[in-house]
Amino acid sequence: MKLIIDESRCKGCNLCTLVCPYNIFQEGSKLNEKGIVVPSLDRPGRCTNCRLQKLYQRRLCGVCQLICPDQAIHWVEEEPYEPLGVVIEF
Amino acid sequence: MTPSLEEWYRQERMPHIFCTGCGNGTVINCTLNAVVEMGWEIDNTIFISGIGCSSRAPGYVATDSLHTTHGRALAFATGVKMARPEFNVVVFTGDGDLSAIGGNHFIHACRRNIDMTVICMNNMIYGMTGGQGSPCTPVGAISTTTPYGAGEPVFDLAELAVAAGANYSARWTTYHVKELTKAIKAGMETPGLSFIEAMTQCPTSFGRKNRQRQPSDMIEHMKNHSILLSKKKRLEEEGKSVPDDTFAVGEFARRNRPAMGVYKK
Ligand SMILES: Cc1ncc(C[n+]2csc(CCOP(=O)(O)OP(=O)(O)O)c2C)c(N)n1
Numbered sequence: 219m220k221l222i223i224d225e226s227r228c229k230g231c232n233l234c235t236l237v238c239p240y241n242i243f244q245e246g247s248k249l250n251e252k253g254i255v256v257p258s259l260d261r262p263g264r265c266t267n268c269r270l271q272k273l274y275q276r277r278l279c280g281v282c283q284l285i286c287p288d289q290a291i292h293w294v295e296e297e298p299y300e301p302l303g304v305v306i307e308f
Numbered sequence: 309m310t311p312s313l314e315e316w317y318r319q320e321r322m323p324h325i326f327c328t329g330c331g332n333g334t335v336i337n338c339t340l341n342a343v344v345e346m347g348w349e350i351d352n353t354i355f356i357s358g359i360g361c362s363s364r365a366p367g368y369v370a371t372d373s374l375h376t377t378h379g380r381a382l383a384f385a386t387g388v389k390m391a392r393p394e395f396n397v398v399v400f401t402g403d404g405d406l407s408a409i410g411g412n413h414f415i416h417a418c419r420r421n422i423d424m425t426v427i428c429m430n431n432m433i434y435g436m437t438g439g440q441g442s443p444c445t446p447v448g449a450i451s452t453t454t455p456y457g458a459g460e461p462v463f464d465l466a467e468l469a470v471a472a473g474a475n476y477s478a479r480w481t482t483y484h485v486k487e488l489t490k491a492i493k494a495g496m497e498t499p500g501l502s503f504i505e506a507m508t509q510c511p512t513s514f515g516r517k518n519r520q521r522q523p524s525d526m527i528e529h530m531k532n533h534s535i536l537l538s539k540k541k542r543l544e545e546e547g548k549s550v551p552d553d554t555f556a557v558g559e560f561a562r563r564n565r566p567a568m569g570v571y572k573k
Pocket residue numbers: 359360361362363378401402403404405406429431433434435436437442
């Protein structure tokens with residue numbers, strides 16, 4: 219799975235930067251064409267849900283999606299899906 | 309197949325009109341996540357609201373919805389539940405809507421214990437009309453009608469619901485998204501009236517005047533000034549003082565009083 223911010227919805231409130239336990243969301247620096255500074259993603263592959271959703275068959279963590287007031291955070295399928303050497307800790 | 313989370317939103321109406329960083333969107337997320345976990349159907353769920361920013365929320369939910377007059381959401385919801393008890397009824401309301409103009413409807417809906425879920429987005433202010441003080445404006449807060457700081461005691465809505473007889477009552481904030489989702493789900497599972505108070509940030513009308521200009525400042529404030537109900541009770545038992553500027557979060561009541569309008573298959 220891949221984490222994305224929908225730029226057509228994000229209003230740049232930066233609440234996601236507060237809640238992610240991995241600090242994946244960083245305050246952005248560039249204005250987009252709507253005049254909004256959308257947060258940037260720092261190595262989004264670290265996100266628990268990106269790595270392990272397929273294995274557990276349910277959404278893991280997901281606080282950024284829950285807190286995002288503008289419904290701008292989603293996960294999309296990666297084509298082709300590679301389990302990319304995920305380290306599973308039991 | 310029960311509908312997925314995406315199907316519960318009216319995607320074509322997004323992005324919504326709420327201001328940047330407004331907590332109302334977060335409360336919609338938590339509610340719809342709880343609804344998906346409940347496995348409800350879009351066709352037999354109805355979202356009802358009064359007037360205010362918070363009350364625009366049902367406009368972004370795919371179900372049938374009623375956007376009614378100021379303060380009267382619970383009156384309309386009572387009608388819906390009596391006419392069609394098989395419907396799952398959810399009410400979105402603001403603090404002004406619920407506790408000021410709609411105060412009487414609120415206490416009587418709790419007293420009758422009508423089977424519905426009431427979610428109050430308490431932003432401590434009248435957001436839509438430009439930031440007048442509401443019965444939930446904290447003491448000392450600046451609003452357009454309290455330029456020297458609000459002086460009146462605050463309504464504790466979650467306690468009010470308990471006293472008036474609701475079967476479920478809880479309070480969380482938009483920082484506590486997981487707990488809020490769980491509380492909403494628990495409320496939906498409980499027969500009778502379930503009241504969930506979600507403290508939200510209104511950066512535009514509240515934060516701007518109270519030195520919390522950024523949405524994140526307001527979230528930090530709520531995080532630092534909320535105290536778990538169990539901890540508050542423990543402090544009181546030990547005879548220690550609870551800090552004045554905090555508010556309790558947690559589950560205030562979950563009980564089984566006789567309820568009205570519970571649908572029996
Ligand atoms: C009968 C009536 N009185 C007053 C108003 C004006 N009015 C519109 S929204 C509002 C305040 C709503 O505040 P609240 O319920 O706290 O919701 P918020 O906007 O803060 O989410 C008021 C007083 C109205 N629309 N109808």
